[in-house]
Amino acid sequence: MYTSMTPRQFRRRFRTERDCLRYLIKRKWPDGFRCPRCDHDQAYLIASRRKYQCKRCNxxxxxxxxxxxxxxRKPLRDWFWAIFLVATRTTGSSARQLQYDLGISYPTAWSWCHKIRKAMEDRDTRYALQGMVELDDTYIGGKRKSGKRGRGARSKVPVLVAVESRPKGCGHVALSKVTSLTSRQTKSFLTDTVEMDTLIFSDSLSVYQSLSQDLNLYPLTVGNGQRAVEIFPDVHRVIARLKTWIRGTHTHVSSKHLDRYLAEFSYRFNRRFKHRRDTIFDRLVTACCTTQTVTYRQLVSALN
Ligand SMILES: [Zn+2]
Structure with missing residues (x-):
């Protein structure tokens, strides 16, 4: 749609609030305005109230x-700039970075990041993995109290990771946190994210073995960790990338909001080849325009 948008071009394209509003109008009515009440096709823009008024029936x-x-109450220009930064930076943007870039308060930056992430989450739940899938679990976040690593490290949150394994490497991914690694939660993750006739491979953890009767799940005995990486290269590559991203961009993520970080990760990962960076902005704004917002209060109450 737009050829390679740079920050300078972004600023030129969205110079004023009206530019942003016109953009929203185009998103809402791609084929031209239609009054929802009388079907008239002419309207005035009331920029101060962010409304469009029908010229016939008002x-x-x-x-x-x-x-x-x-x-x-914040300018749409700031919002668009935030979405641009989140969309075009390969690593996304943390709340701290956004606070600095936009000169807004930390709570505002924090809630904007989560709202944008929710839009990504809503988009990504529409795709189901297919073909051959590698399944594994990993543990994210929390403070390492006992110095234990990997499975069972206390206060870390288990995350299930499924990756389409294709001849040329990873395809799409699906990730979800679970409260504990039980067969019920694993099964519900797989039925939500993986197409029915998909072949799923995993290591021989007992929870996976218990599901091999019900699903197309084939647990393989892999022996040590190095062997596991060789047998399931794709899922291990994705887990390594996830951990690097969390460490590098966010340092620490709260377990209450982990699902949204996972959604951002998979949104970005699943679009890494399909779309050039310049169209990711448009796609992400579209996602933001079709997602009901969550309020700051809802976000904070999820912390308690
Ligand atoms: Zn009308």
């Missing part, structure tokens, strides 16, 4: 309702 339509920008 019905007003909010441009930000049903988007993550709903009820925001």
């Amino acid at each position: 019905h007003q339509t909010s441009l930000t309702a049903h988007t993550i920008f709903h009820k925001t």
